[in-house]
Each structure stands twice: as C-alpha cells, then as structure tokens.
Amino acid sequence: MKENIVFKCITCYIRCVLKCLDACIKFINKNAYIQIALHNSSFCQGARESFYLMARNTARFSAVSVTGAILLFIGKILITSSSVFLTILLINANYPNVEQPFIPAMIVAIFAYMIASIFLSVFDFSALTILHCFCLDEE
Numbered sequence: 001m002k003e004n005i006v007f008k009c010i011t012c013y014i015r016c017v018l019k020c021l022d023a024c025i026k027f028i029n030k031n032a033y034i035q036i037a038l039h040n041s042s043f044c045q046g047a048r049e050s051f052y053l054m055a056r057n058t059a060r061f062s063a064v065s066v067t068g069a070i071l072l073f074i075g076k077i078l079i080t081s082s083s084v085f086l087t088i089l090l091i092n093a094n095y096p097n098v099e100q101p102f103i104p105a106m107i108v109a110i111f112a113y114m115i116a117s118i119f120l121s122v123f124d125f126s127a128l129t130i131l132h133c134f135c136l137d138e139e
Contacts, residue, residue: 028047028051030125030128031047031050031051031054031128031132032046032047032050033046034046034050034128034129034132035047035049035050035053035132037129038129038132038133038136053132053136056139057135060131060135064127064131068124068127068128071123072120072121072123072124075116075120075123076113076117076120079112079113079116080109080112080113080116083112084108084109084112087101087105088101088102091104091105
C-alpha cells in the first residue's frame with residue numbers, strides 16, 4: 001500500500017495542510033499573547049484584536065517581519081562566526097600541537113548557533129511587541 005502513488009499524494013497533501021495549520025496557529029498564538037499582555041483580555045479576544053490590528057497595519061507588520069528576519073539571520077551568522085573565529089584563535093594560541101582546530105570549532109559553532117537562536121528569538125518577540133504598542137498608541 002505504501003508504494004501506491006495515490007497514497008503518497010494524499011499523505012503529502014495532508015502533511016502540507018497540517019504544516020500550514022501549525023504555522024497559522026503559532027502565528028495567532030504569538031500575536032494573541034501580546035494582546036493578552038497589553039490588554040489583560042481573554043485568548044479569543046486577544047487573537048481577534050491582534051488580527052484586526054495587523055489587518056489595519058499590514059504594511060508595517062510586513063516591513064518589520066522582513067527586517068526582523070534579515071537582522072536575525074545576520075545576528076546568528078555574526079555570533080556563530082565570531083565564536084568559531086575566537087575558538088580557532090584560542091586553540092592555536094594555547095594548544096599549538098592540535099592539528100585540526102576546526103573540529104572543536106564546529107562543535108562550538110553548533111552550540112553558538114543554538115544559543116544565538118534562543119537569545120535572538122527574544123529580540124524578535126520584543127520587536128513585535130513594540131510594534132503592537134506603537135500601532136495601538138498611534139490609533
């Protein structure tokens with residue numbers, strides 16, 4: 001049954017729909033929680049208020065989303081590359097007999113990227129919250 005092309009198409013379609021639904025729910029949750037924090041309202045009311053706020057200010061939210069994604073990418077790359085560079089410098093300075101400093105540097109790169117992602121997600125959430133506050137204050 002798993003070799004059936006119809007079965008593969010249906011499972012691919014279901015996965016695509018579930019992935020889109022998951023992305024929508026995460027997006028609604030993120031913005032609804034901001035409205036809950038700002039107005040001390042229920043979840044459904046916060047989701048409705050955030051939807052209407054974003055509908056009224058679509059261009060601003062789009063611009064901040066694109067700018068934020070670019071800054072997050074640049075930040076992750078800078079943090080990871082500077083950590084790798086410093087690791088290679090420290091290994092070469094303190095342990096000159098190590099022939100392959102890139103192996104520990106790659107381990108540091110993995111951890112640096114994960115930590116940068118965690119910390120920069122706080123920046124992303126706070127930038128979105130500031131935008132919510134700005135749009136509400138302007139209205």
